Amino acid sequence: MTTTPTTSSCCSPLKDLCDGLSERCSRLVPCCLADPARRSSLGLKAALLLLHLVFAGAVFLLDSDLIHSAPTWLNATYLLLFVLTLVQYFYTSGSSPGFVIDAMSAENGTHATYLNMSRASIQSASKNGNITSSANGNQLGRNNRMNSSSWLKLVMDLYPPGSSSRNWTCAYCNIVQPPRSKHCHDCDKCVLQFDHHCVWLGTCIGKGNHCRFWWYIFEETILCTWTGIFYITFLRSRVLKSWLNVFIAALLLTALVFCFIFLILLLLFHSYLVLTNQTTYELVRRRRISYLRGVPERVRPFSRGICRNLYYFCCSKESTYNLEAVPTSEELEARARPYTCIDIISCRCC
Known part of the structure; x- marks a missing residue:
């Protein structure tokens, strides 16, 4: 008893060919x-x-x-x-x-160079054995923590004394926000000013x-x-x-x-x-x-x-x-002072 090939079995090679061409085109020219x-x-x-x-x-x-x-x-x-x-x-x-994460990289100075050097050191260390690789991995973790602490110290100097760092940390990005920053839910990033x-x-x-x-x-x-x-x-x-x-x-x-x-x-x-x-x-x-x-x-x-x-x-x-610091209480009191004739002549508002 002979069986005739169905339509789907006849079209399957053509379908595979089309899928292969579309996948190759999507790799060459990303849509x-x-x-x-x-x-x-x-x-x-x-x-x-x-x-x-x-x-x-x-x-x-x-x-x-x-x-x-x-x-x-x-x-x-x-x-x-x-x-x-x-x-x-x-x-x-x-x-x-202007995103906060980019400001963090700019403040670190050699952030991109450091990452490239770290990757290169890890790759070269992995060729020498697991012990050296783990040591370099621990060094990378210590340097990342050092960069985070330096960013935290920089932001702390921008806020009034006695402020809590919990109010500065973004609940979505989990990074410390400088003054005038806010997380944008549409961009899913913290934006400067x-x-x-x-x-x-x-x-x-x-x-x-x-x-x-x-x-x-x-x-x-x-x-x-x-x-x-x-x-x-x-x-x-x-x-x-x-x-x-x-x-x-x-x-x-x-x-x-x-x-x-x-x-x-x-x-x-x-x-x-x-x-x-x-x-x-x-x-x-x-x-x-x-x-x-x-x-x-x-x-x-x-x-x-x-x-x-x-x-x-x-x-x-x-x-x-460049980040702006929150003015001190003395500066705010001076700006809250009512204008006088001398202030108008000296163009205090300018």
């Missing part, structure tokens, strides 16, 4: 869409890029004479602003906010990219205002327009008005934070931060003055991993 988090981030960036193209391109499609009526330098400037805004968006979204996690950018805003974030909001606000002026010019023009074009332009202009209100409020809010050297987290959750509970509401503990705050925010070349 970034395999990670759900990265896939959602790319989808958000593509959606934001599409929105910019729709809002900026629709007005030129509705009014074909807009390009010819406006001066060439004006159209070139608008196009340059459009490109710079998108570049600033991708530049900010891909930047690091944590401000907030921006959903539109897909990254945290911290000490490393707060300045880039402010410039992105600034450019986006100007671009939104300029695009809205184009729509208003189109609606007020006496050129013969169909009701469909008028409806589309009015709808997009309404959306732009809401975007402008949101952007201008966000820009003013972050400008205030920059001038006073604060973060969104410190302003909103001030009572939940242990070293800020006893500070009066009108006192900005980390402010150096308006001019110096602007300098350190925009022009300073200090490292992202």
Whole structure:
């Protein structure tokens, strides 16, 4: 009795061949869409890029004479602003906010070199026997503990005397946080000078990219205002327009008005934070931060003055991993002192 091969048995060699090819391709060219988090981030960036193209391109499609009526330098400037805004968006979204774990590595100085030397010593020691390998392993453990203790000592000097190290240790990362740091649940890391996690950018805003974030909001606000002026010019023009074009332009202009209100409020809010050297987290959750509970509401503990705050925010070349200490009680009392005429003349606030 003979048996005929089934369809599944005939297709199995072809299926194995396809699986082998796909596995080989995935090894040669790793697909970034395999990670759900990265896939959602790319989808958000593509959606934001599409929105910019729709809002900026629709007005030129509705009014074909807009390009010819406006001066060439004006159209070139608008196009340059459009490109710079998108570049600033991708530049900010891909930047690091400054993580505590990176600050620990920077403070250790030769962290990467030390790890490479330790690995090399362990590999060479493993060739000589188990006794030497275990000795090098114990040395590596002692050096790691020494690095942890040096980081703890550094952070202790930044907090007021008598503070407990239990309040500084992150419950998720299990590392000691310097002042102004917070654990981000979206990034799953502790961020230096944590401000907030921006959903539109897909990254945290911290000490490393707060300045880039402010410039992105600034450019986006100007671009939104300029695009809205184009729509208003189109609606007020006496050129013969169909009701469909008028409806589309009015709808997009309404959306732009809401975007402008949101952007201008966000820009003013972050400008205030920059001038006073604060973060969104410190302003909103001030009572939940242990070293800020006893500070009066009108006192900005980390402010150096308006001019110096602007300098350190925009022009300073200090490292992202430079840590700020909590001001002493004497400094806080001096900042809480009411302003007098002499203070105003001497520009105490600057």
